[in-house]
Amino acid sequence: MLYAILCYHDEDVVMSWSKAEDDAVLAKRKRVQKDFVEHGGKMGPAIRLVPTTGATTIRTAGDEQLVLDGPFAETKEQLLGFYLVDCKDLDEVIDFAKRMKEGESCTFEIRPVQIFEEGTLPEKVKIAS
Amino acid sequence: MTDLAWIETALTGARPQAMGALLRYFRDLDRAEEAFQEACLRAMKTWPVKGPPRDPAAWLIFVGRNAALDGVRRDSRNTALPADEAISDLGDAEADMAERLDDSHYRDDILRLMFICCHPDLPATQQVALALRIVSGLSVREIASAFLVNEKAMEQRITRAKRRVSEANVPFAAPDAVERSERLAAVAAMIYLVFNEGYSASGGDVHVREPLCEEAIRLARLLLRLFPAEPEIMGLLALMLLQHARTAARLDTEGNIVLLEDQDRSLWNRDKITEGLALVDKAMRHRKPGPYQVQAAIAALHARAAKPEDTDWQEINLLYQMLERLQPSPVVRLNRAVAVFKLQGPEAALLLVDPLEDRLSNYFYFHGVRGALLMELGREAEARTAFDKAISLARTPAEAAHIRQHIDRLMAEGKAKVQAKSA
Numbered sequence: 001m002l003y004a005i006l007c008y009h010d011e012d013v014v015m016s017w018s019k020a021e022d023d024a025v026l027a028k029r030k031r032v033q034k035d036f037v038e039h040g041g042k043m044g045p046a047i048r049l050v051p052t053t054g055a056t057t058i059r060t061a062g063d064e065q066l067v068l069d070g071p072f073a074e075t076k077e078q079l080l081g082f083y084l085v086d087c088k089d090l091d092e093v094i095d096f097a098k099r100m101k102e103g104e105s106c107t108f109e110i111r112p113v114q115i116f117e118e119g120t121l122p123e124k125v126k127i128a129s
Numbered sequence: 130m131t132d133l134a135w136i137e138t139a140l141t142g143a144r145p146q147a148m149g150a151l152l153r154y155f156r157d158l159d160r161a162e163e164a165f166q167e168a169c170l171r172a173m174k175t176w177p178v179k180g181p182p183r184d185p186a187a188w189l190i191f192v193g194r195n196a197a198l199d200g201v202r203r204d205s206r207n208t209a210l211p212a213d214e215a216i217s218d219l220g221d222a223e224a225d226m227a228e229r230l231d232d233s234h235y236r237d238d239i240l241r242l243m244f245i246c247c248h249p250d251l252p253a254t255q256q257v258a259l260a261l262r263i264v265s266g267l268s269v270r271e272i273a274s275a276f277l278v279n280e281k282a283m284e285q286r287i288t289r290a291k292r293r294v295s296e297a298n299v300p301f302a303a304p305d306a307v308e309r310s311e312r313l314a315a316v317a318a319m320i321y322l323v324f325n326e327g328y329s330a331s332g333g334d335v336h337v338r339e340p341l342c343e344e345a346i347r348l349a350r351l352l353l354r355l356f357p358a359e360p361e362i363m364g365l366l367a368l369m370l371l372q373h374a375r376t377a378a379r380l381d382t383e384g385n386i387v388l389l390e391d392q393d394r395s396l397w398n399r400d401k402i403t404e405g406l407a408l409v410d411k412a413m414r415h416r417k418p419g420p421y422q423v424q425a426a427i428a429a430l431h432a433r434a435a436k437p438e439d440t441d442w443q444e445i446n447l448l449y450q451m452l453e454r455l456q457p458s459p460v461v462r463l464n465r466a467v468a469v470f471k472l473q474g475p476e477a478a479l480l481l482v483d484p485l486e487d488r489l490s491n492y493f494y495f496h497g498v499r500g501a502l503l504m505e506l507g508r509e510a511e512a513r514t515a516f517d518k519a520i521s522l523a524r525t526p527a528e529a530a531h532i533r534q535h536i537d538r539l540m541a542e543g544k545a546k547v548q549a550k551s552a
Binding site for chain 2: 012013015050052053054068069070089112114
């Protein structure tokens with residue numbers, strides 16, 4: 001089975017960390033990841049997102065797709081999945097996202113990626129094994 | 130992170146919102162501050178035992194308001210309100226309070242709190258000191274040491290500034306759209322002052338005072354969360370992130386200034402650059418250019434260049450021209466001259482710089498840039514005079530040392546030429 005681990009925390013708290021504190025947290029996790037992979041674990045990309053002030057949200061309102069500044073903030077809907085895309089700018093991502101969600105009432109939140117580590121998953125991954 | 134450190138972060142984070150609401154309630158800065166202090170003291174006592182409240186700002190507003198009212202009632206020998214332990218357990222009272230805070234109210238509260246620090250009669254340094262005291266909650270001692278003055282002088286300065294703003298009578302009714310955008314512009318300028326105070330100290334030994342830069346970034350982030358669709362606030366945050374990203378490369382190990390083109394770009398903070406670039410990108414989509422966005426776009430072009438020679442000077446020149454139209458200023462012209470130098474050489478740049486003499490004769494960078502251009506043109510004696518003038522105007526030892534490097538190079542090159550002649 002392929003799993004996603006989603007990280008939640010208070011942005012204010014994380015951003016008040018000093019560089020040393022932040023490095024310490026990442027280093028601690030890296031050690032665990034290394035140990036995991038060395039013992040046969042397979043790990044895909046690890047990602048840190050740019051803070052929510054960098055977010056853009058696309059919502060459906062009637063027949064229209066509204067592009068709004070700011071993060072997704074609705075408690076009655078849940079995170080159900082995500083895509084990782086490489087685009088030249090925000091316009092291109094928005095266009096792609098709009099085309100994908102055409103005719104759907106779902107909401108897409110676009111978040112720039114700050115840290116990206118490729119990981120060691122083989123090219124073809126079986127979702128359940 | 131220890132419990133107490135967590136509480137401190139929560140109190141700092143909640144401060145603008147709580148102070149803003151208490152100010153709206155009491156309409157008096159000192160009373161709002163006292164109420165907030167009291168609430169913080171109680172939080173330090175209650176939170177470690179009861180755990181943190183769901184909404185720290187709502188808790189602080191409620192407890193602060195009650196504590197102040199409690200004081201008034203005690204004075205008039207009425208019955209006291211229930212102890213704050215009673216409301217710390219996420220009871221109905223807090224839920225009700227939090228609900229009321231959820232409307233757009235608190236956005237204007239925070240904006241007002243920041244705006245009262247921007248009174249046009251207050252000189253820039255006083256606006257910064259007041260904002261650091263009122264909005265950020267730095268102690269007078271901390272602010273005094275950042276400004277390199279003694280505590281007593283800073284205390285007096287802040288007291289005077291407070292009196293001035295209380296006389297200014299900032300209206301407490303919700304602002305209309307025009308007022309709101311005027312306040313936003315004034316607050317953005319004040320935040321950038323805080324940043325610049327940290328980025329390039331107006332005196333003293335420490336050239337880069339990081340905490341002030343970080344505080345300015347934190348305030349801009351807060352503002353952008355309140356007004357997520359304002360491209361100029363995106364621009365402001367991006368500009369500060371992109372400039373602050375270079376901090377580690379701006380001074381060498383001896384504390385000397387390292388020019389942008391000589392900086393070790395591997396020392397630039399990639400996280401801040403990524404975030405800054407994303408915000409520039411986001412702002413541009415609005416097609417409503419403003420001074421912060423244009424400056425951020427210029428900083429973005431520097432950040433995108435892996436090597437100094439990759440810098441897109443053509444685009445930078447165009448952006449400076451745009452900035453001159455939006456915000457005409459001799460300083461902008463001076464900056465554009467550097468781009469013109471890169472594109473067309475020292476002669477063309479000097480043609481832009483020389484006419485600025487009247488307005489910039491007391492500006493350190495004017496003489497620095499002019500000296501460097503004259504040096505390029507081989508006009509050593511004039512270059513020397515310009516550098517001497519720059520040194521006399523330097524505000525920090527690092528600035529003075531930087532110009533002295535130029536002079537040393539000038540002397541060395543002069544010698545080299547003489548040697549070449551005799552050989």
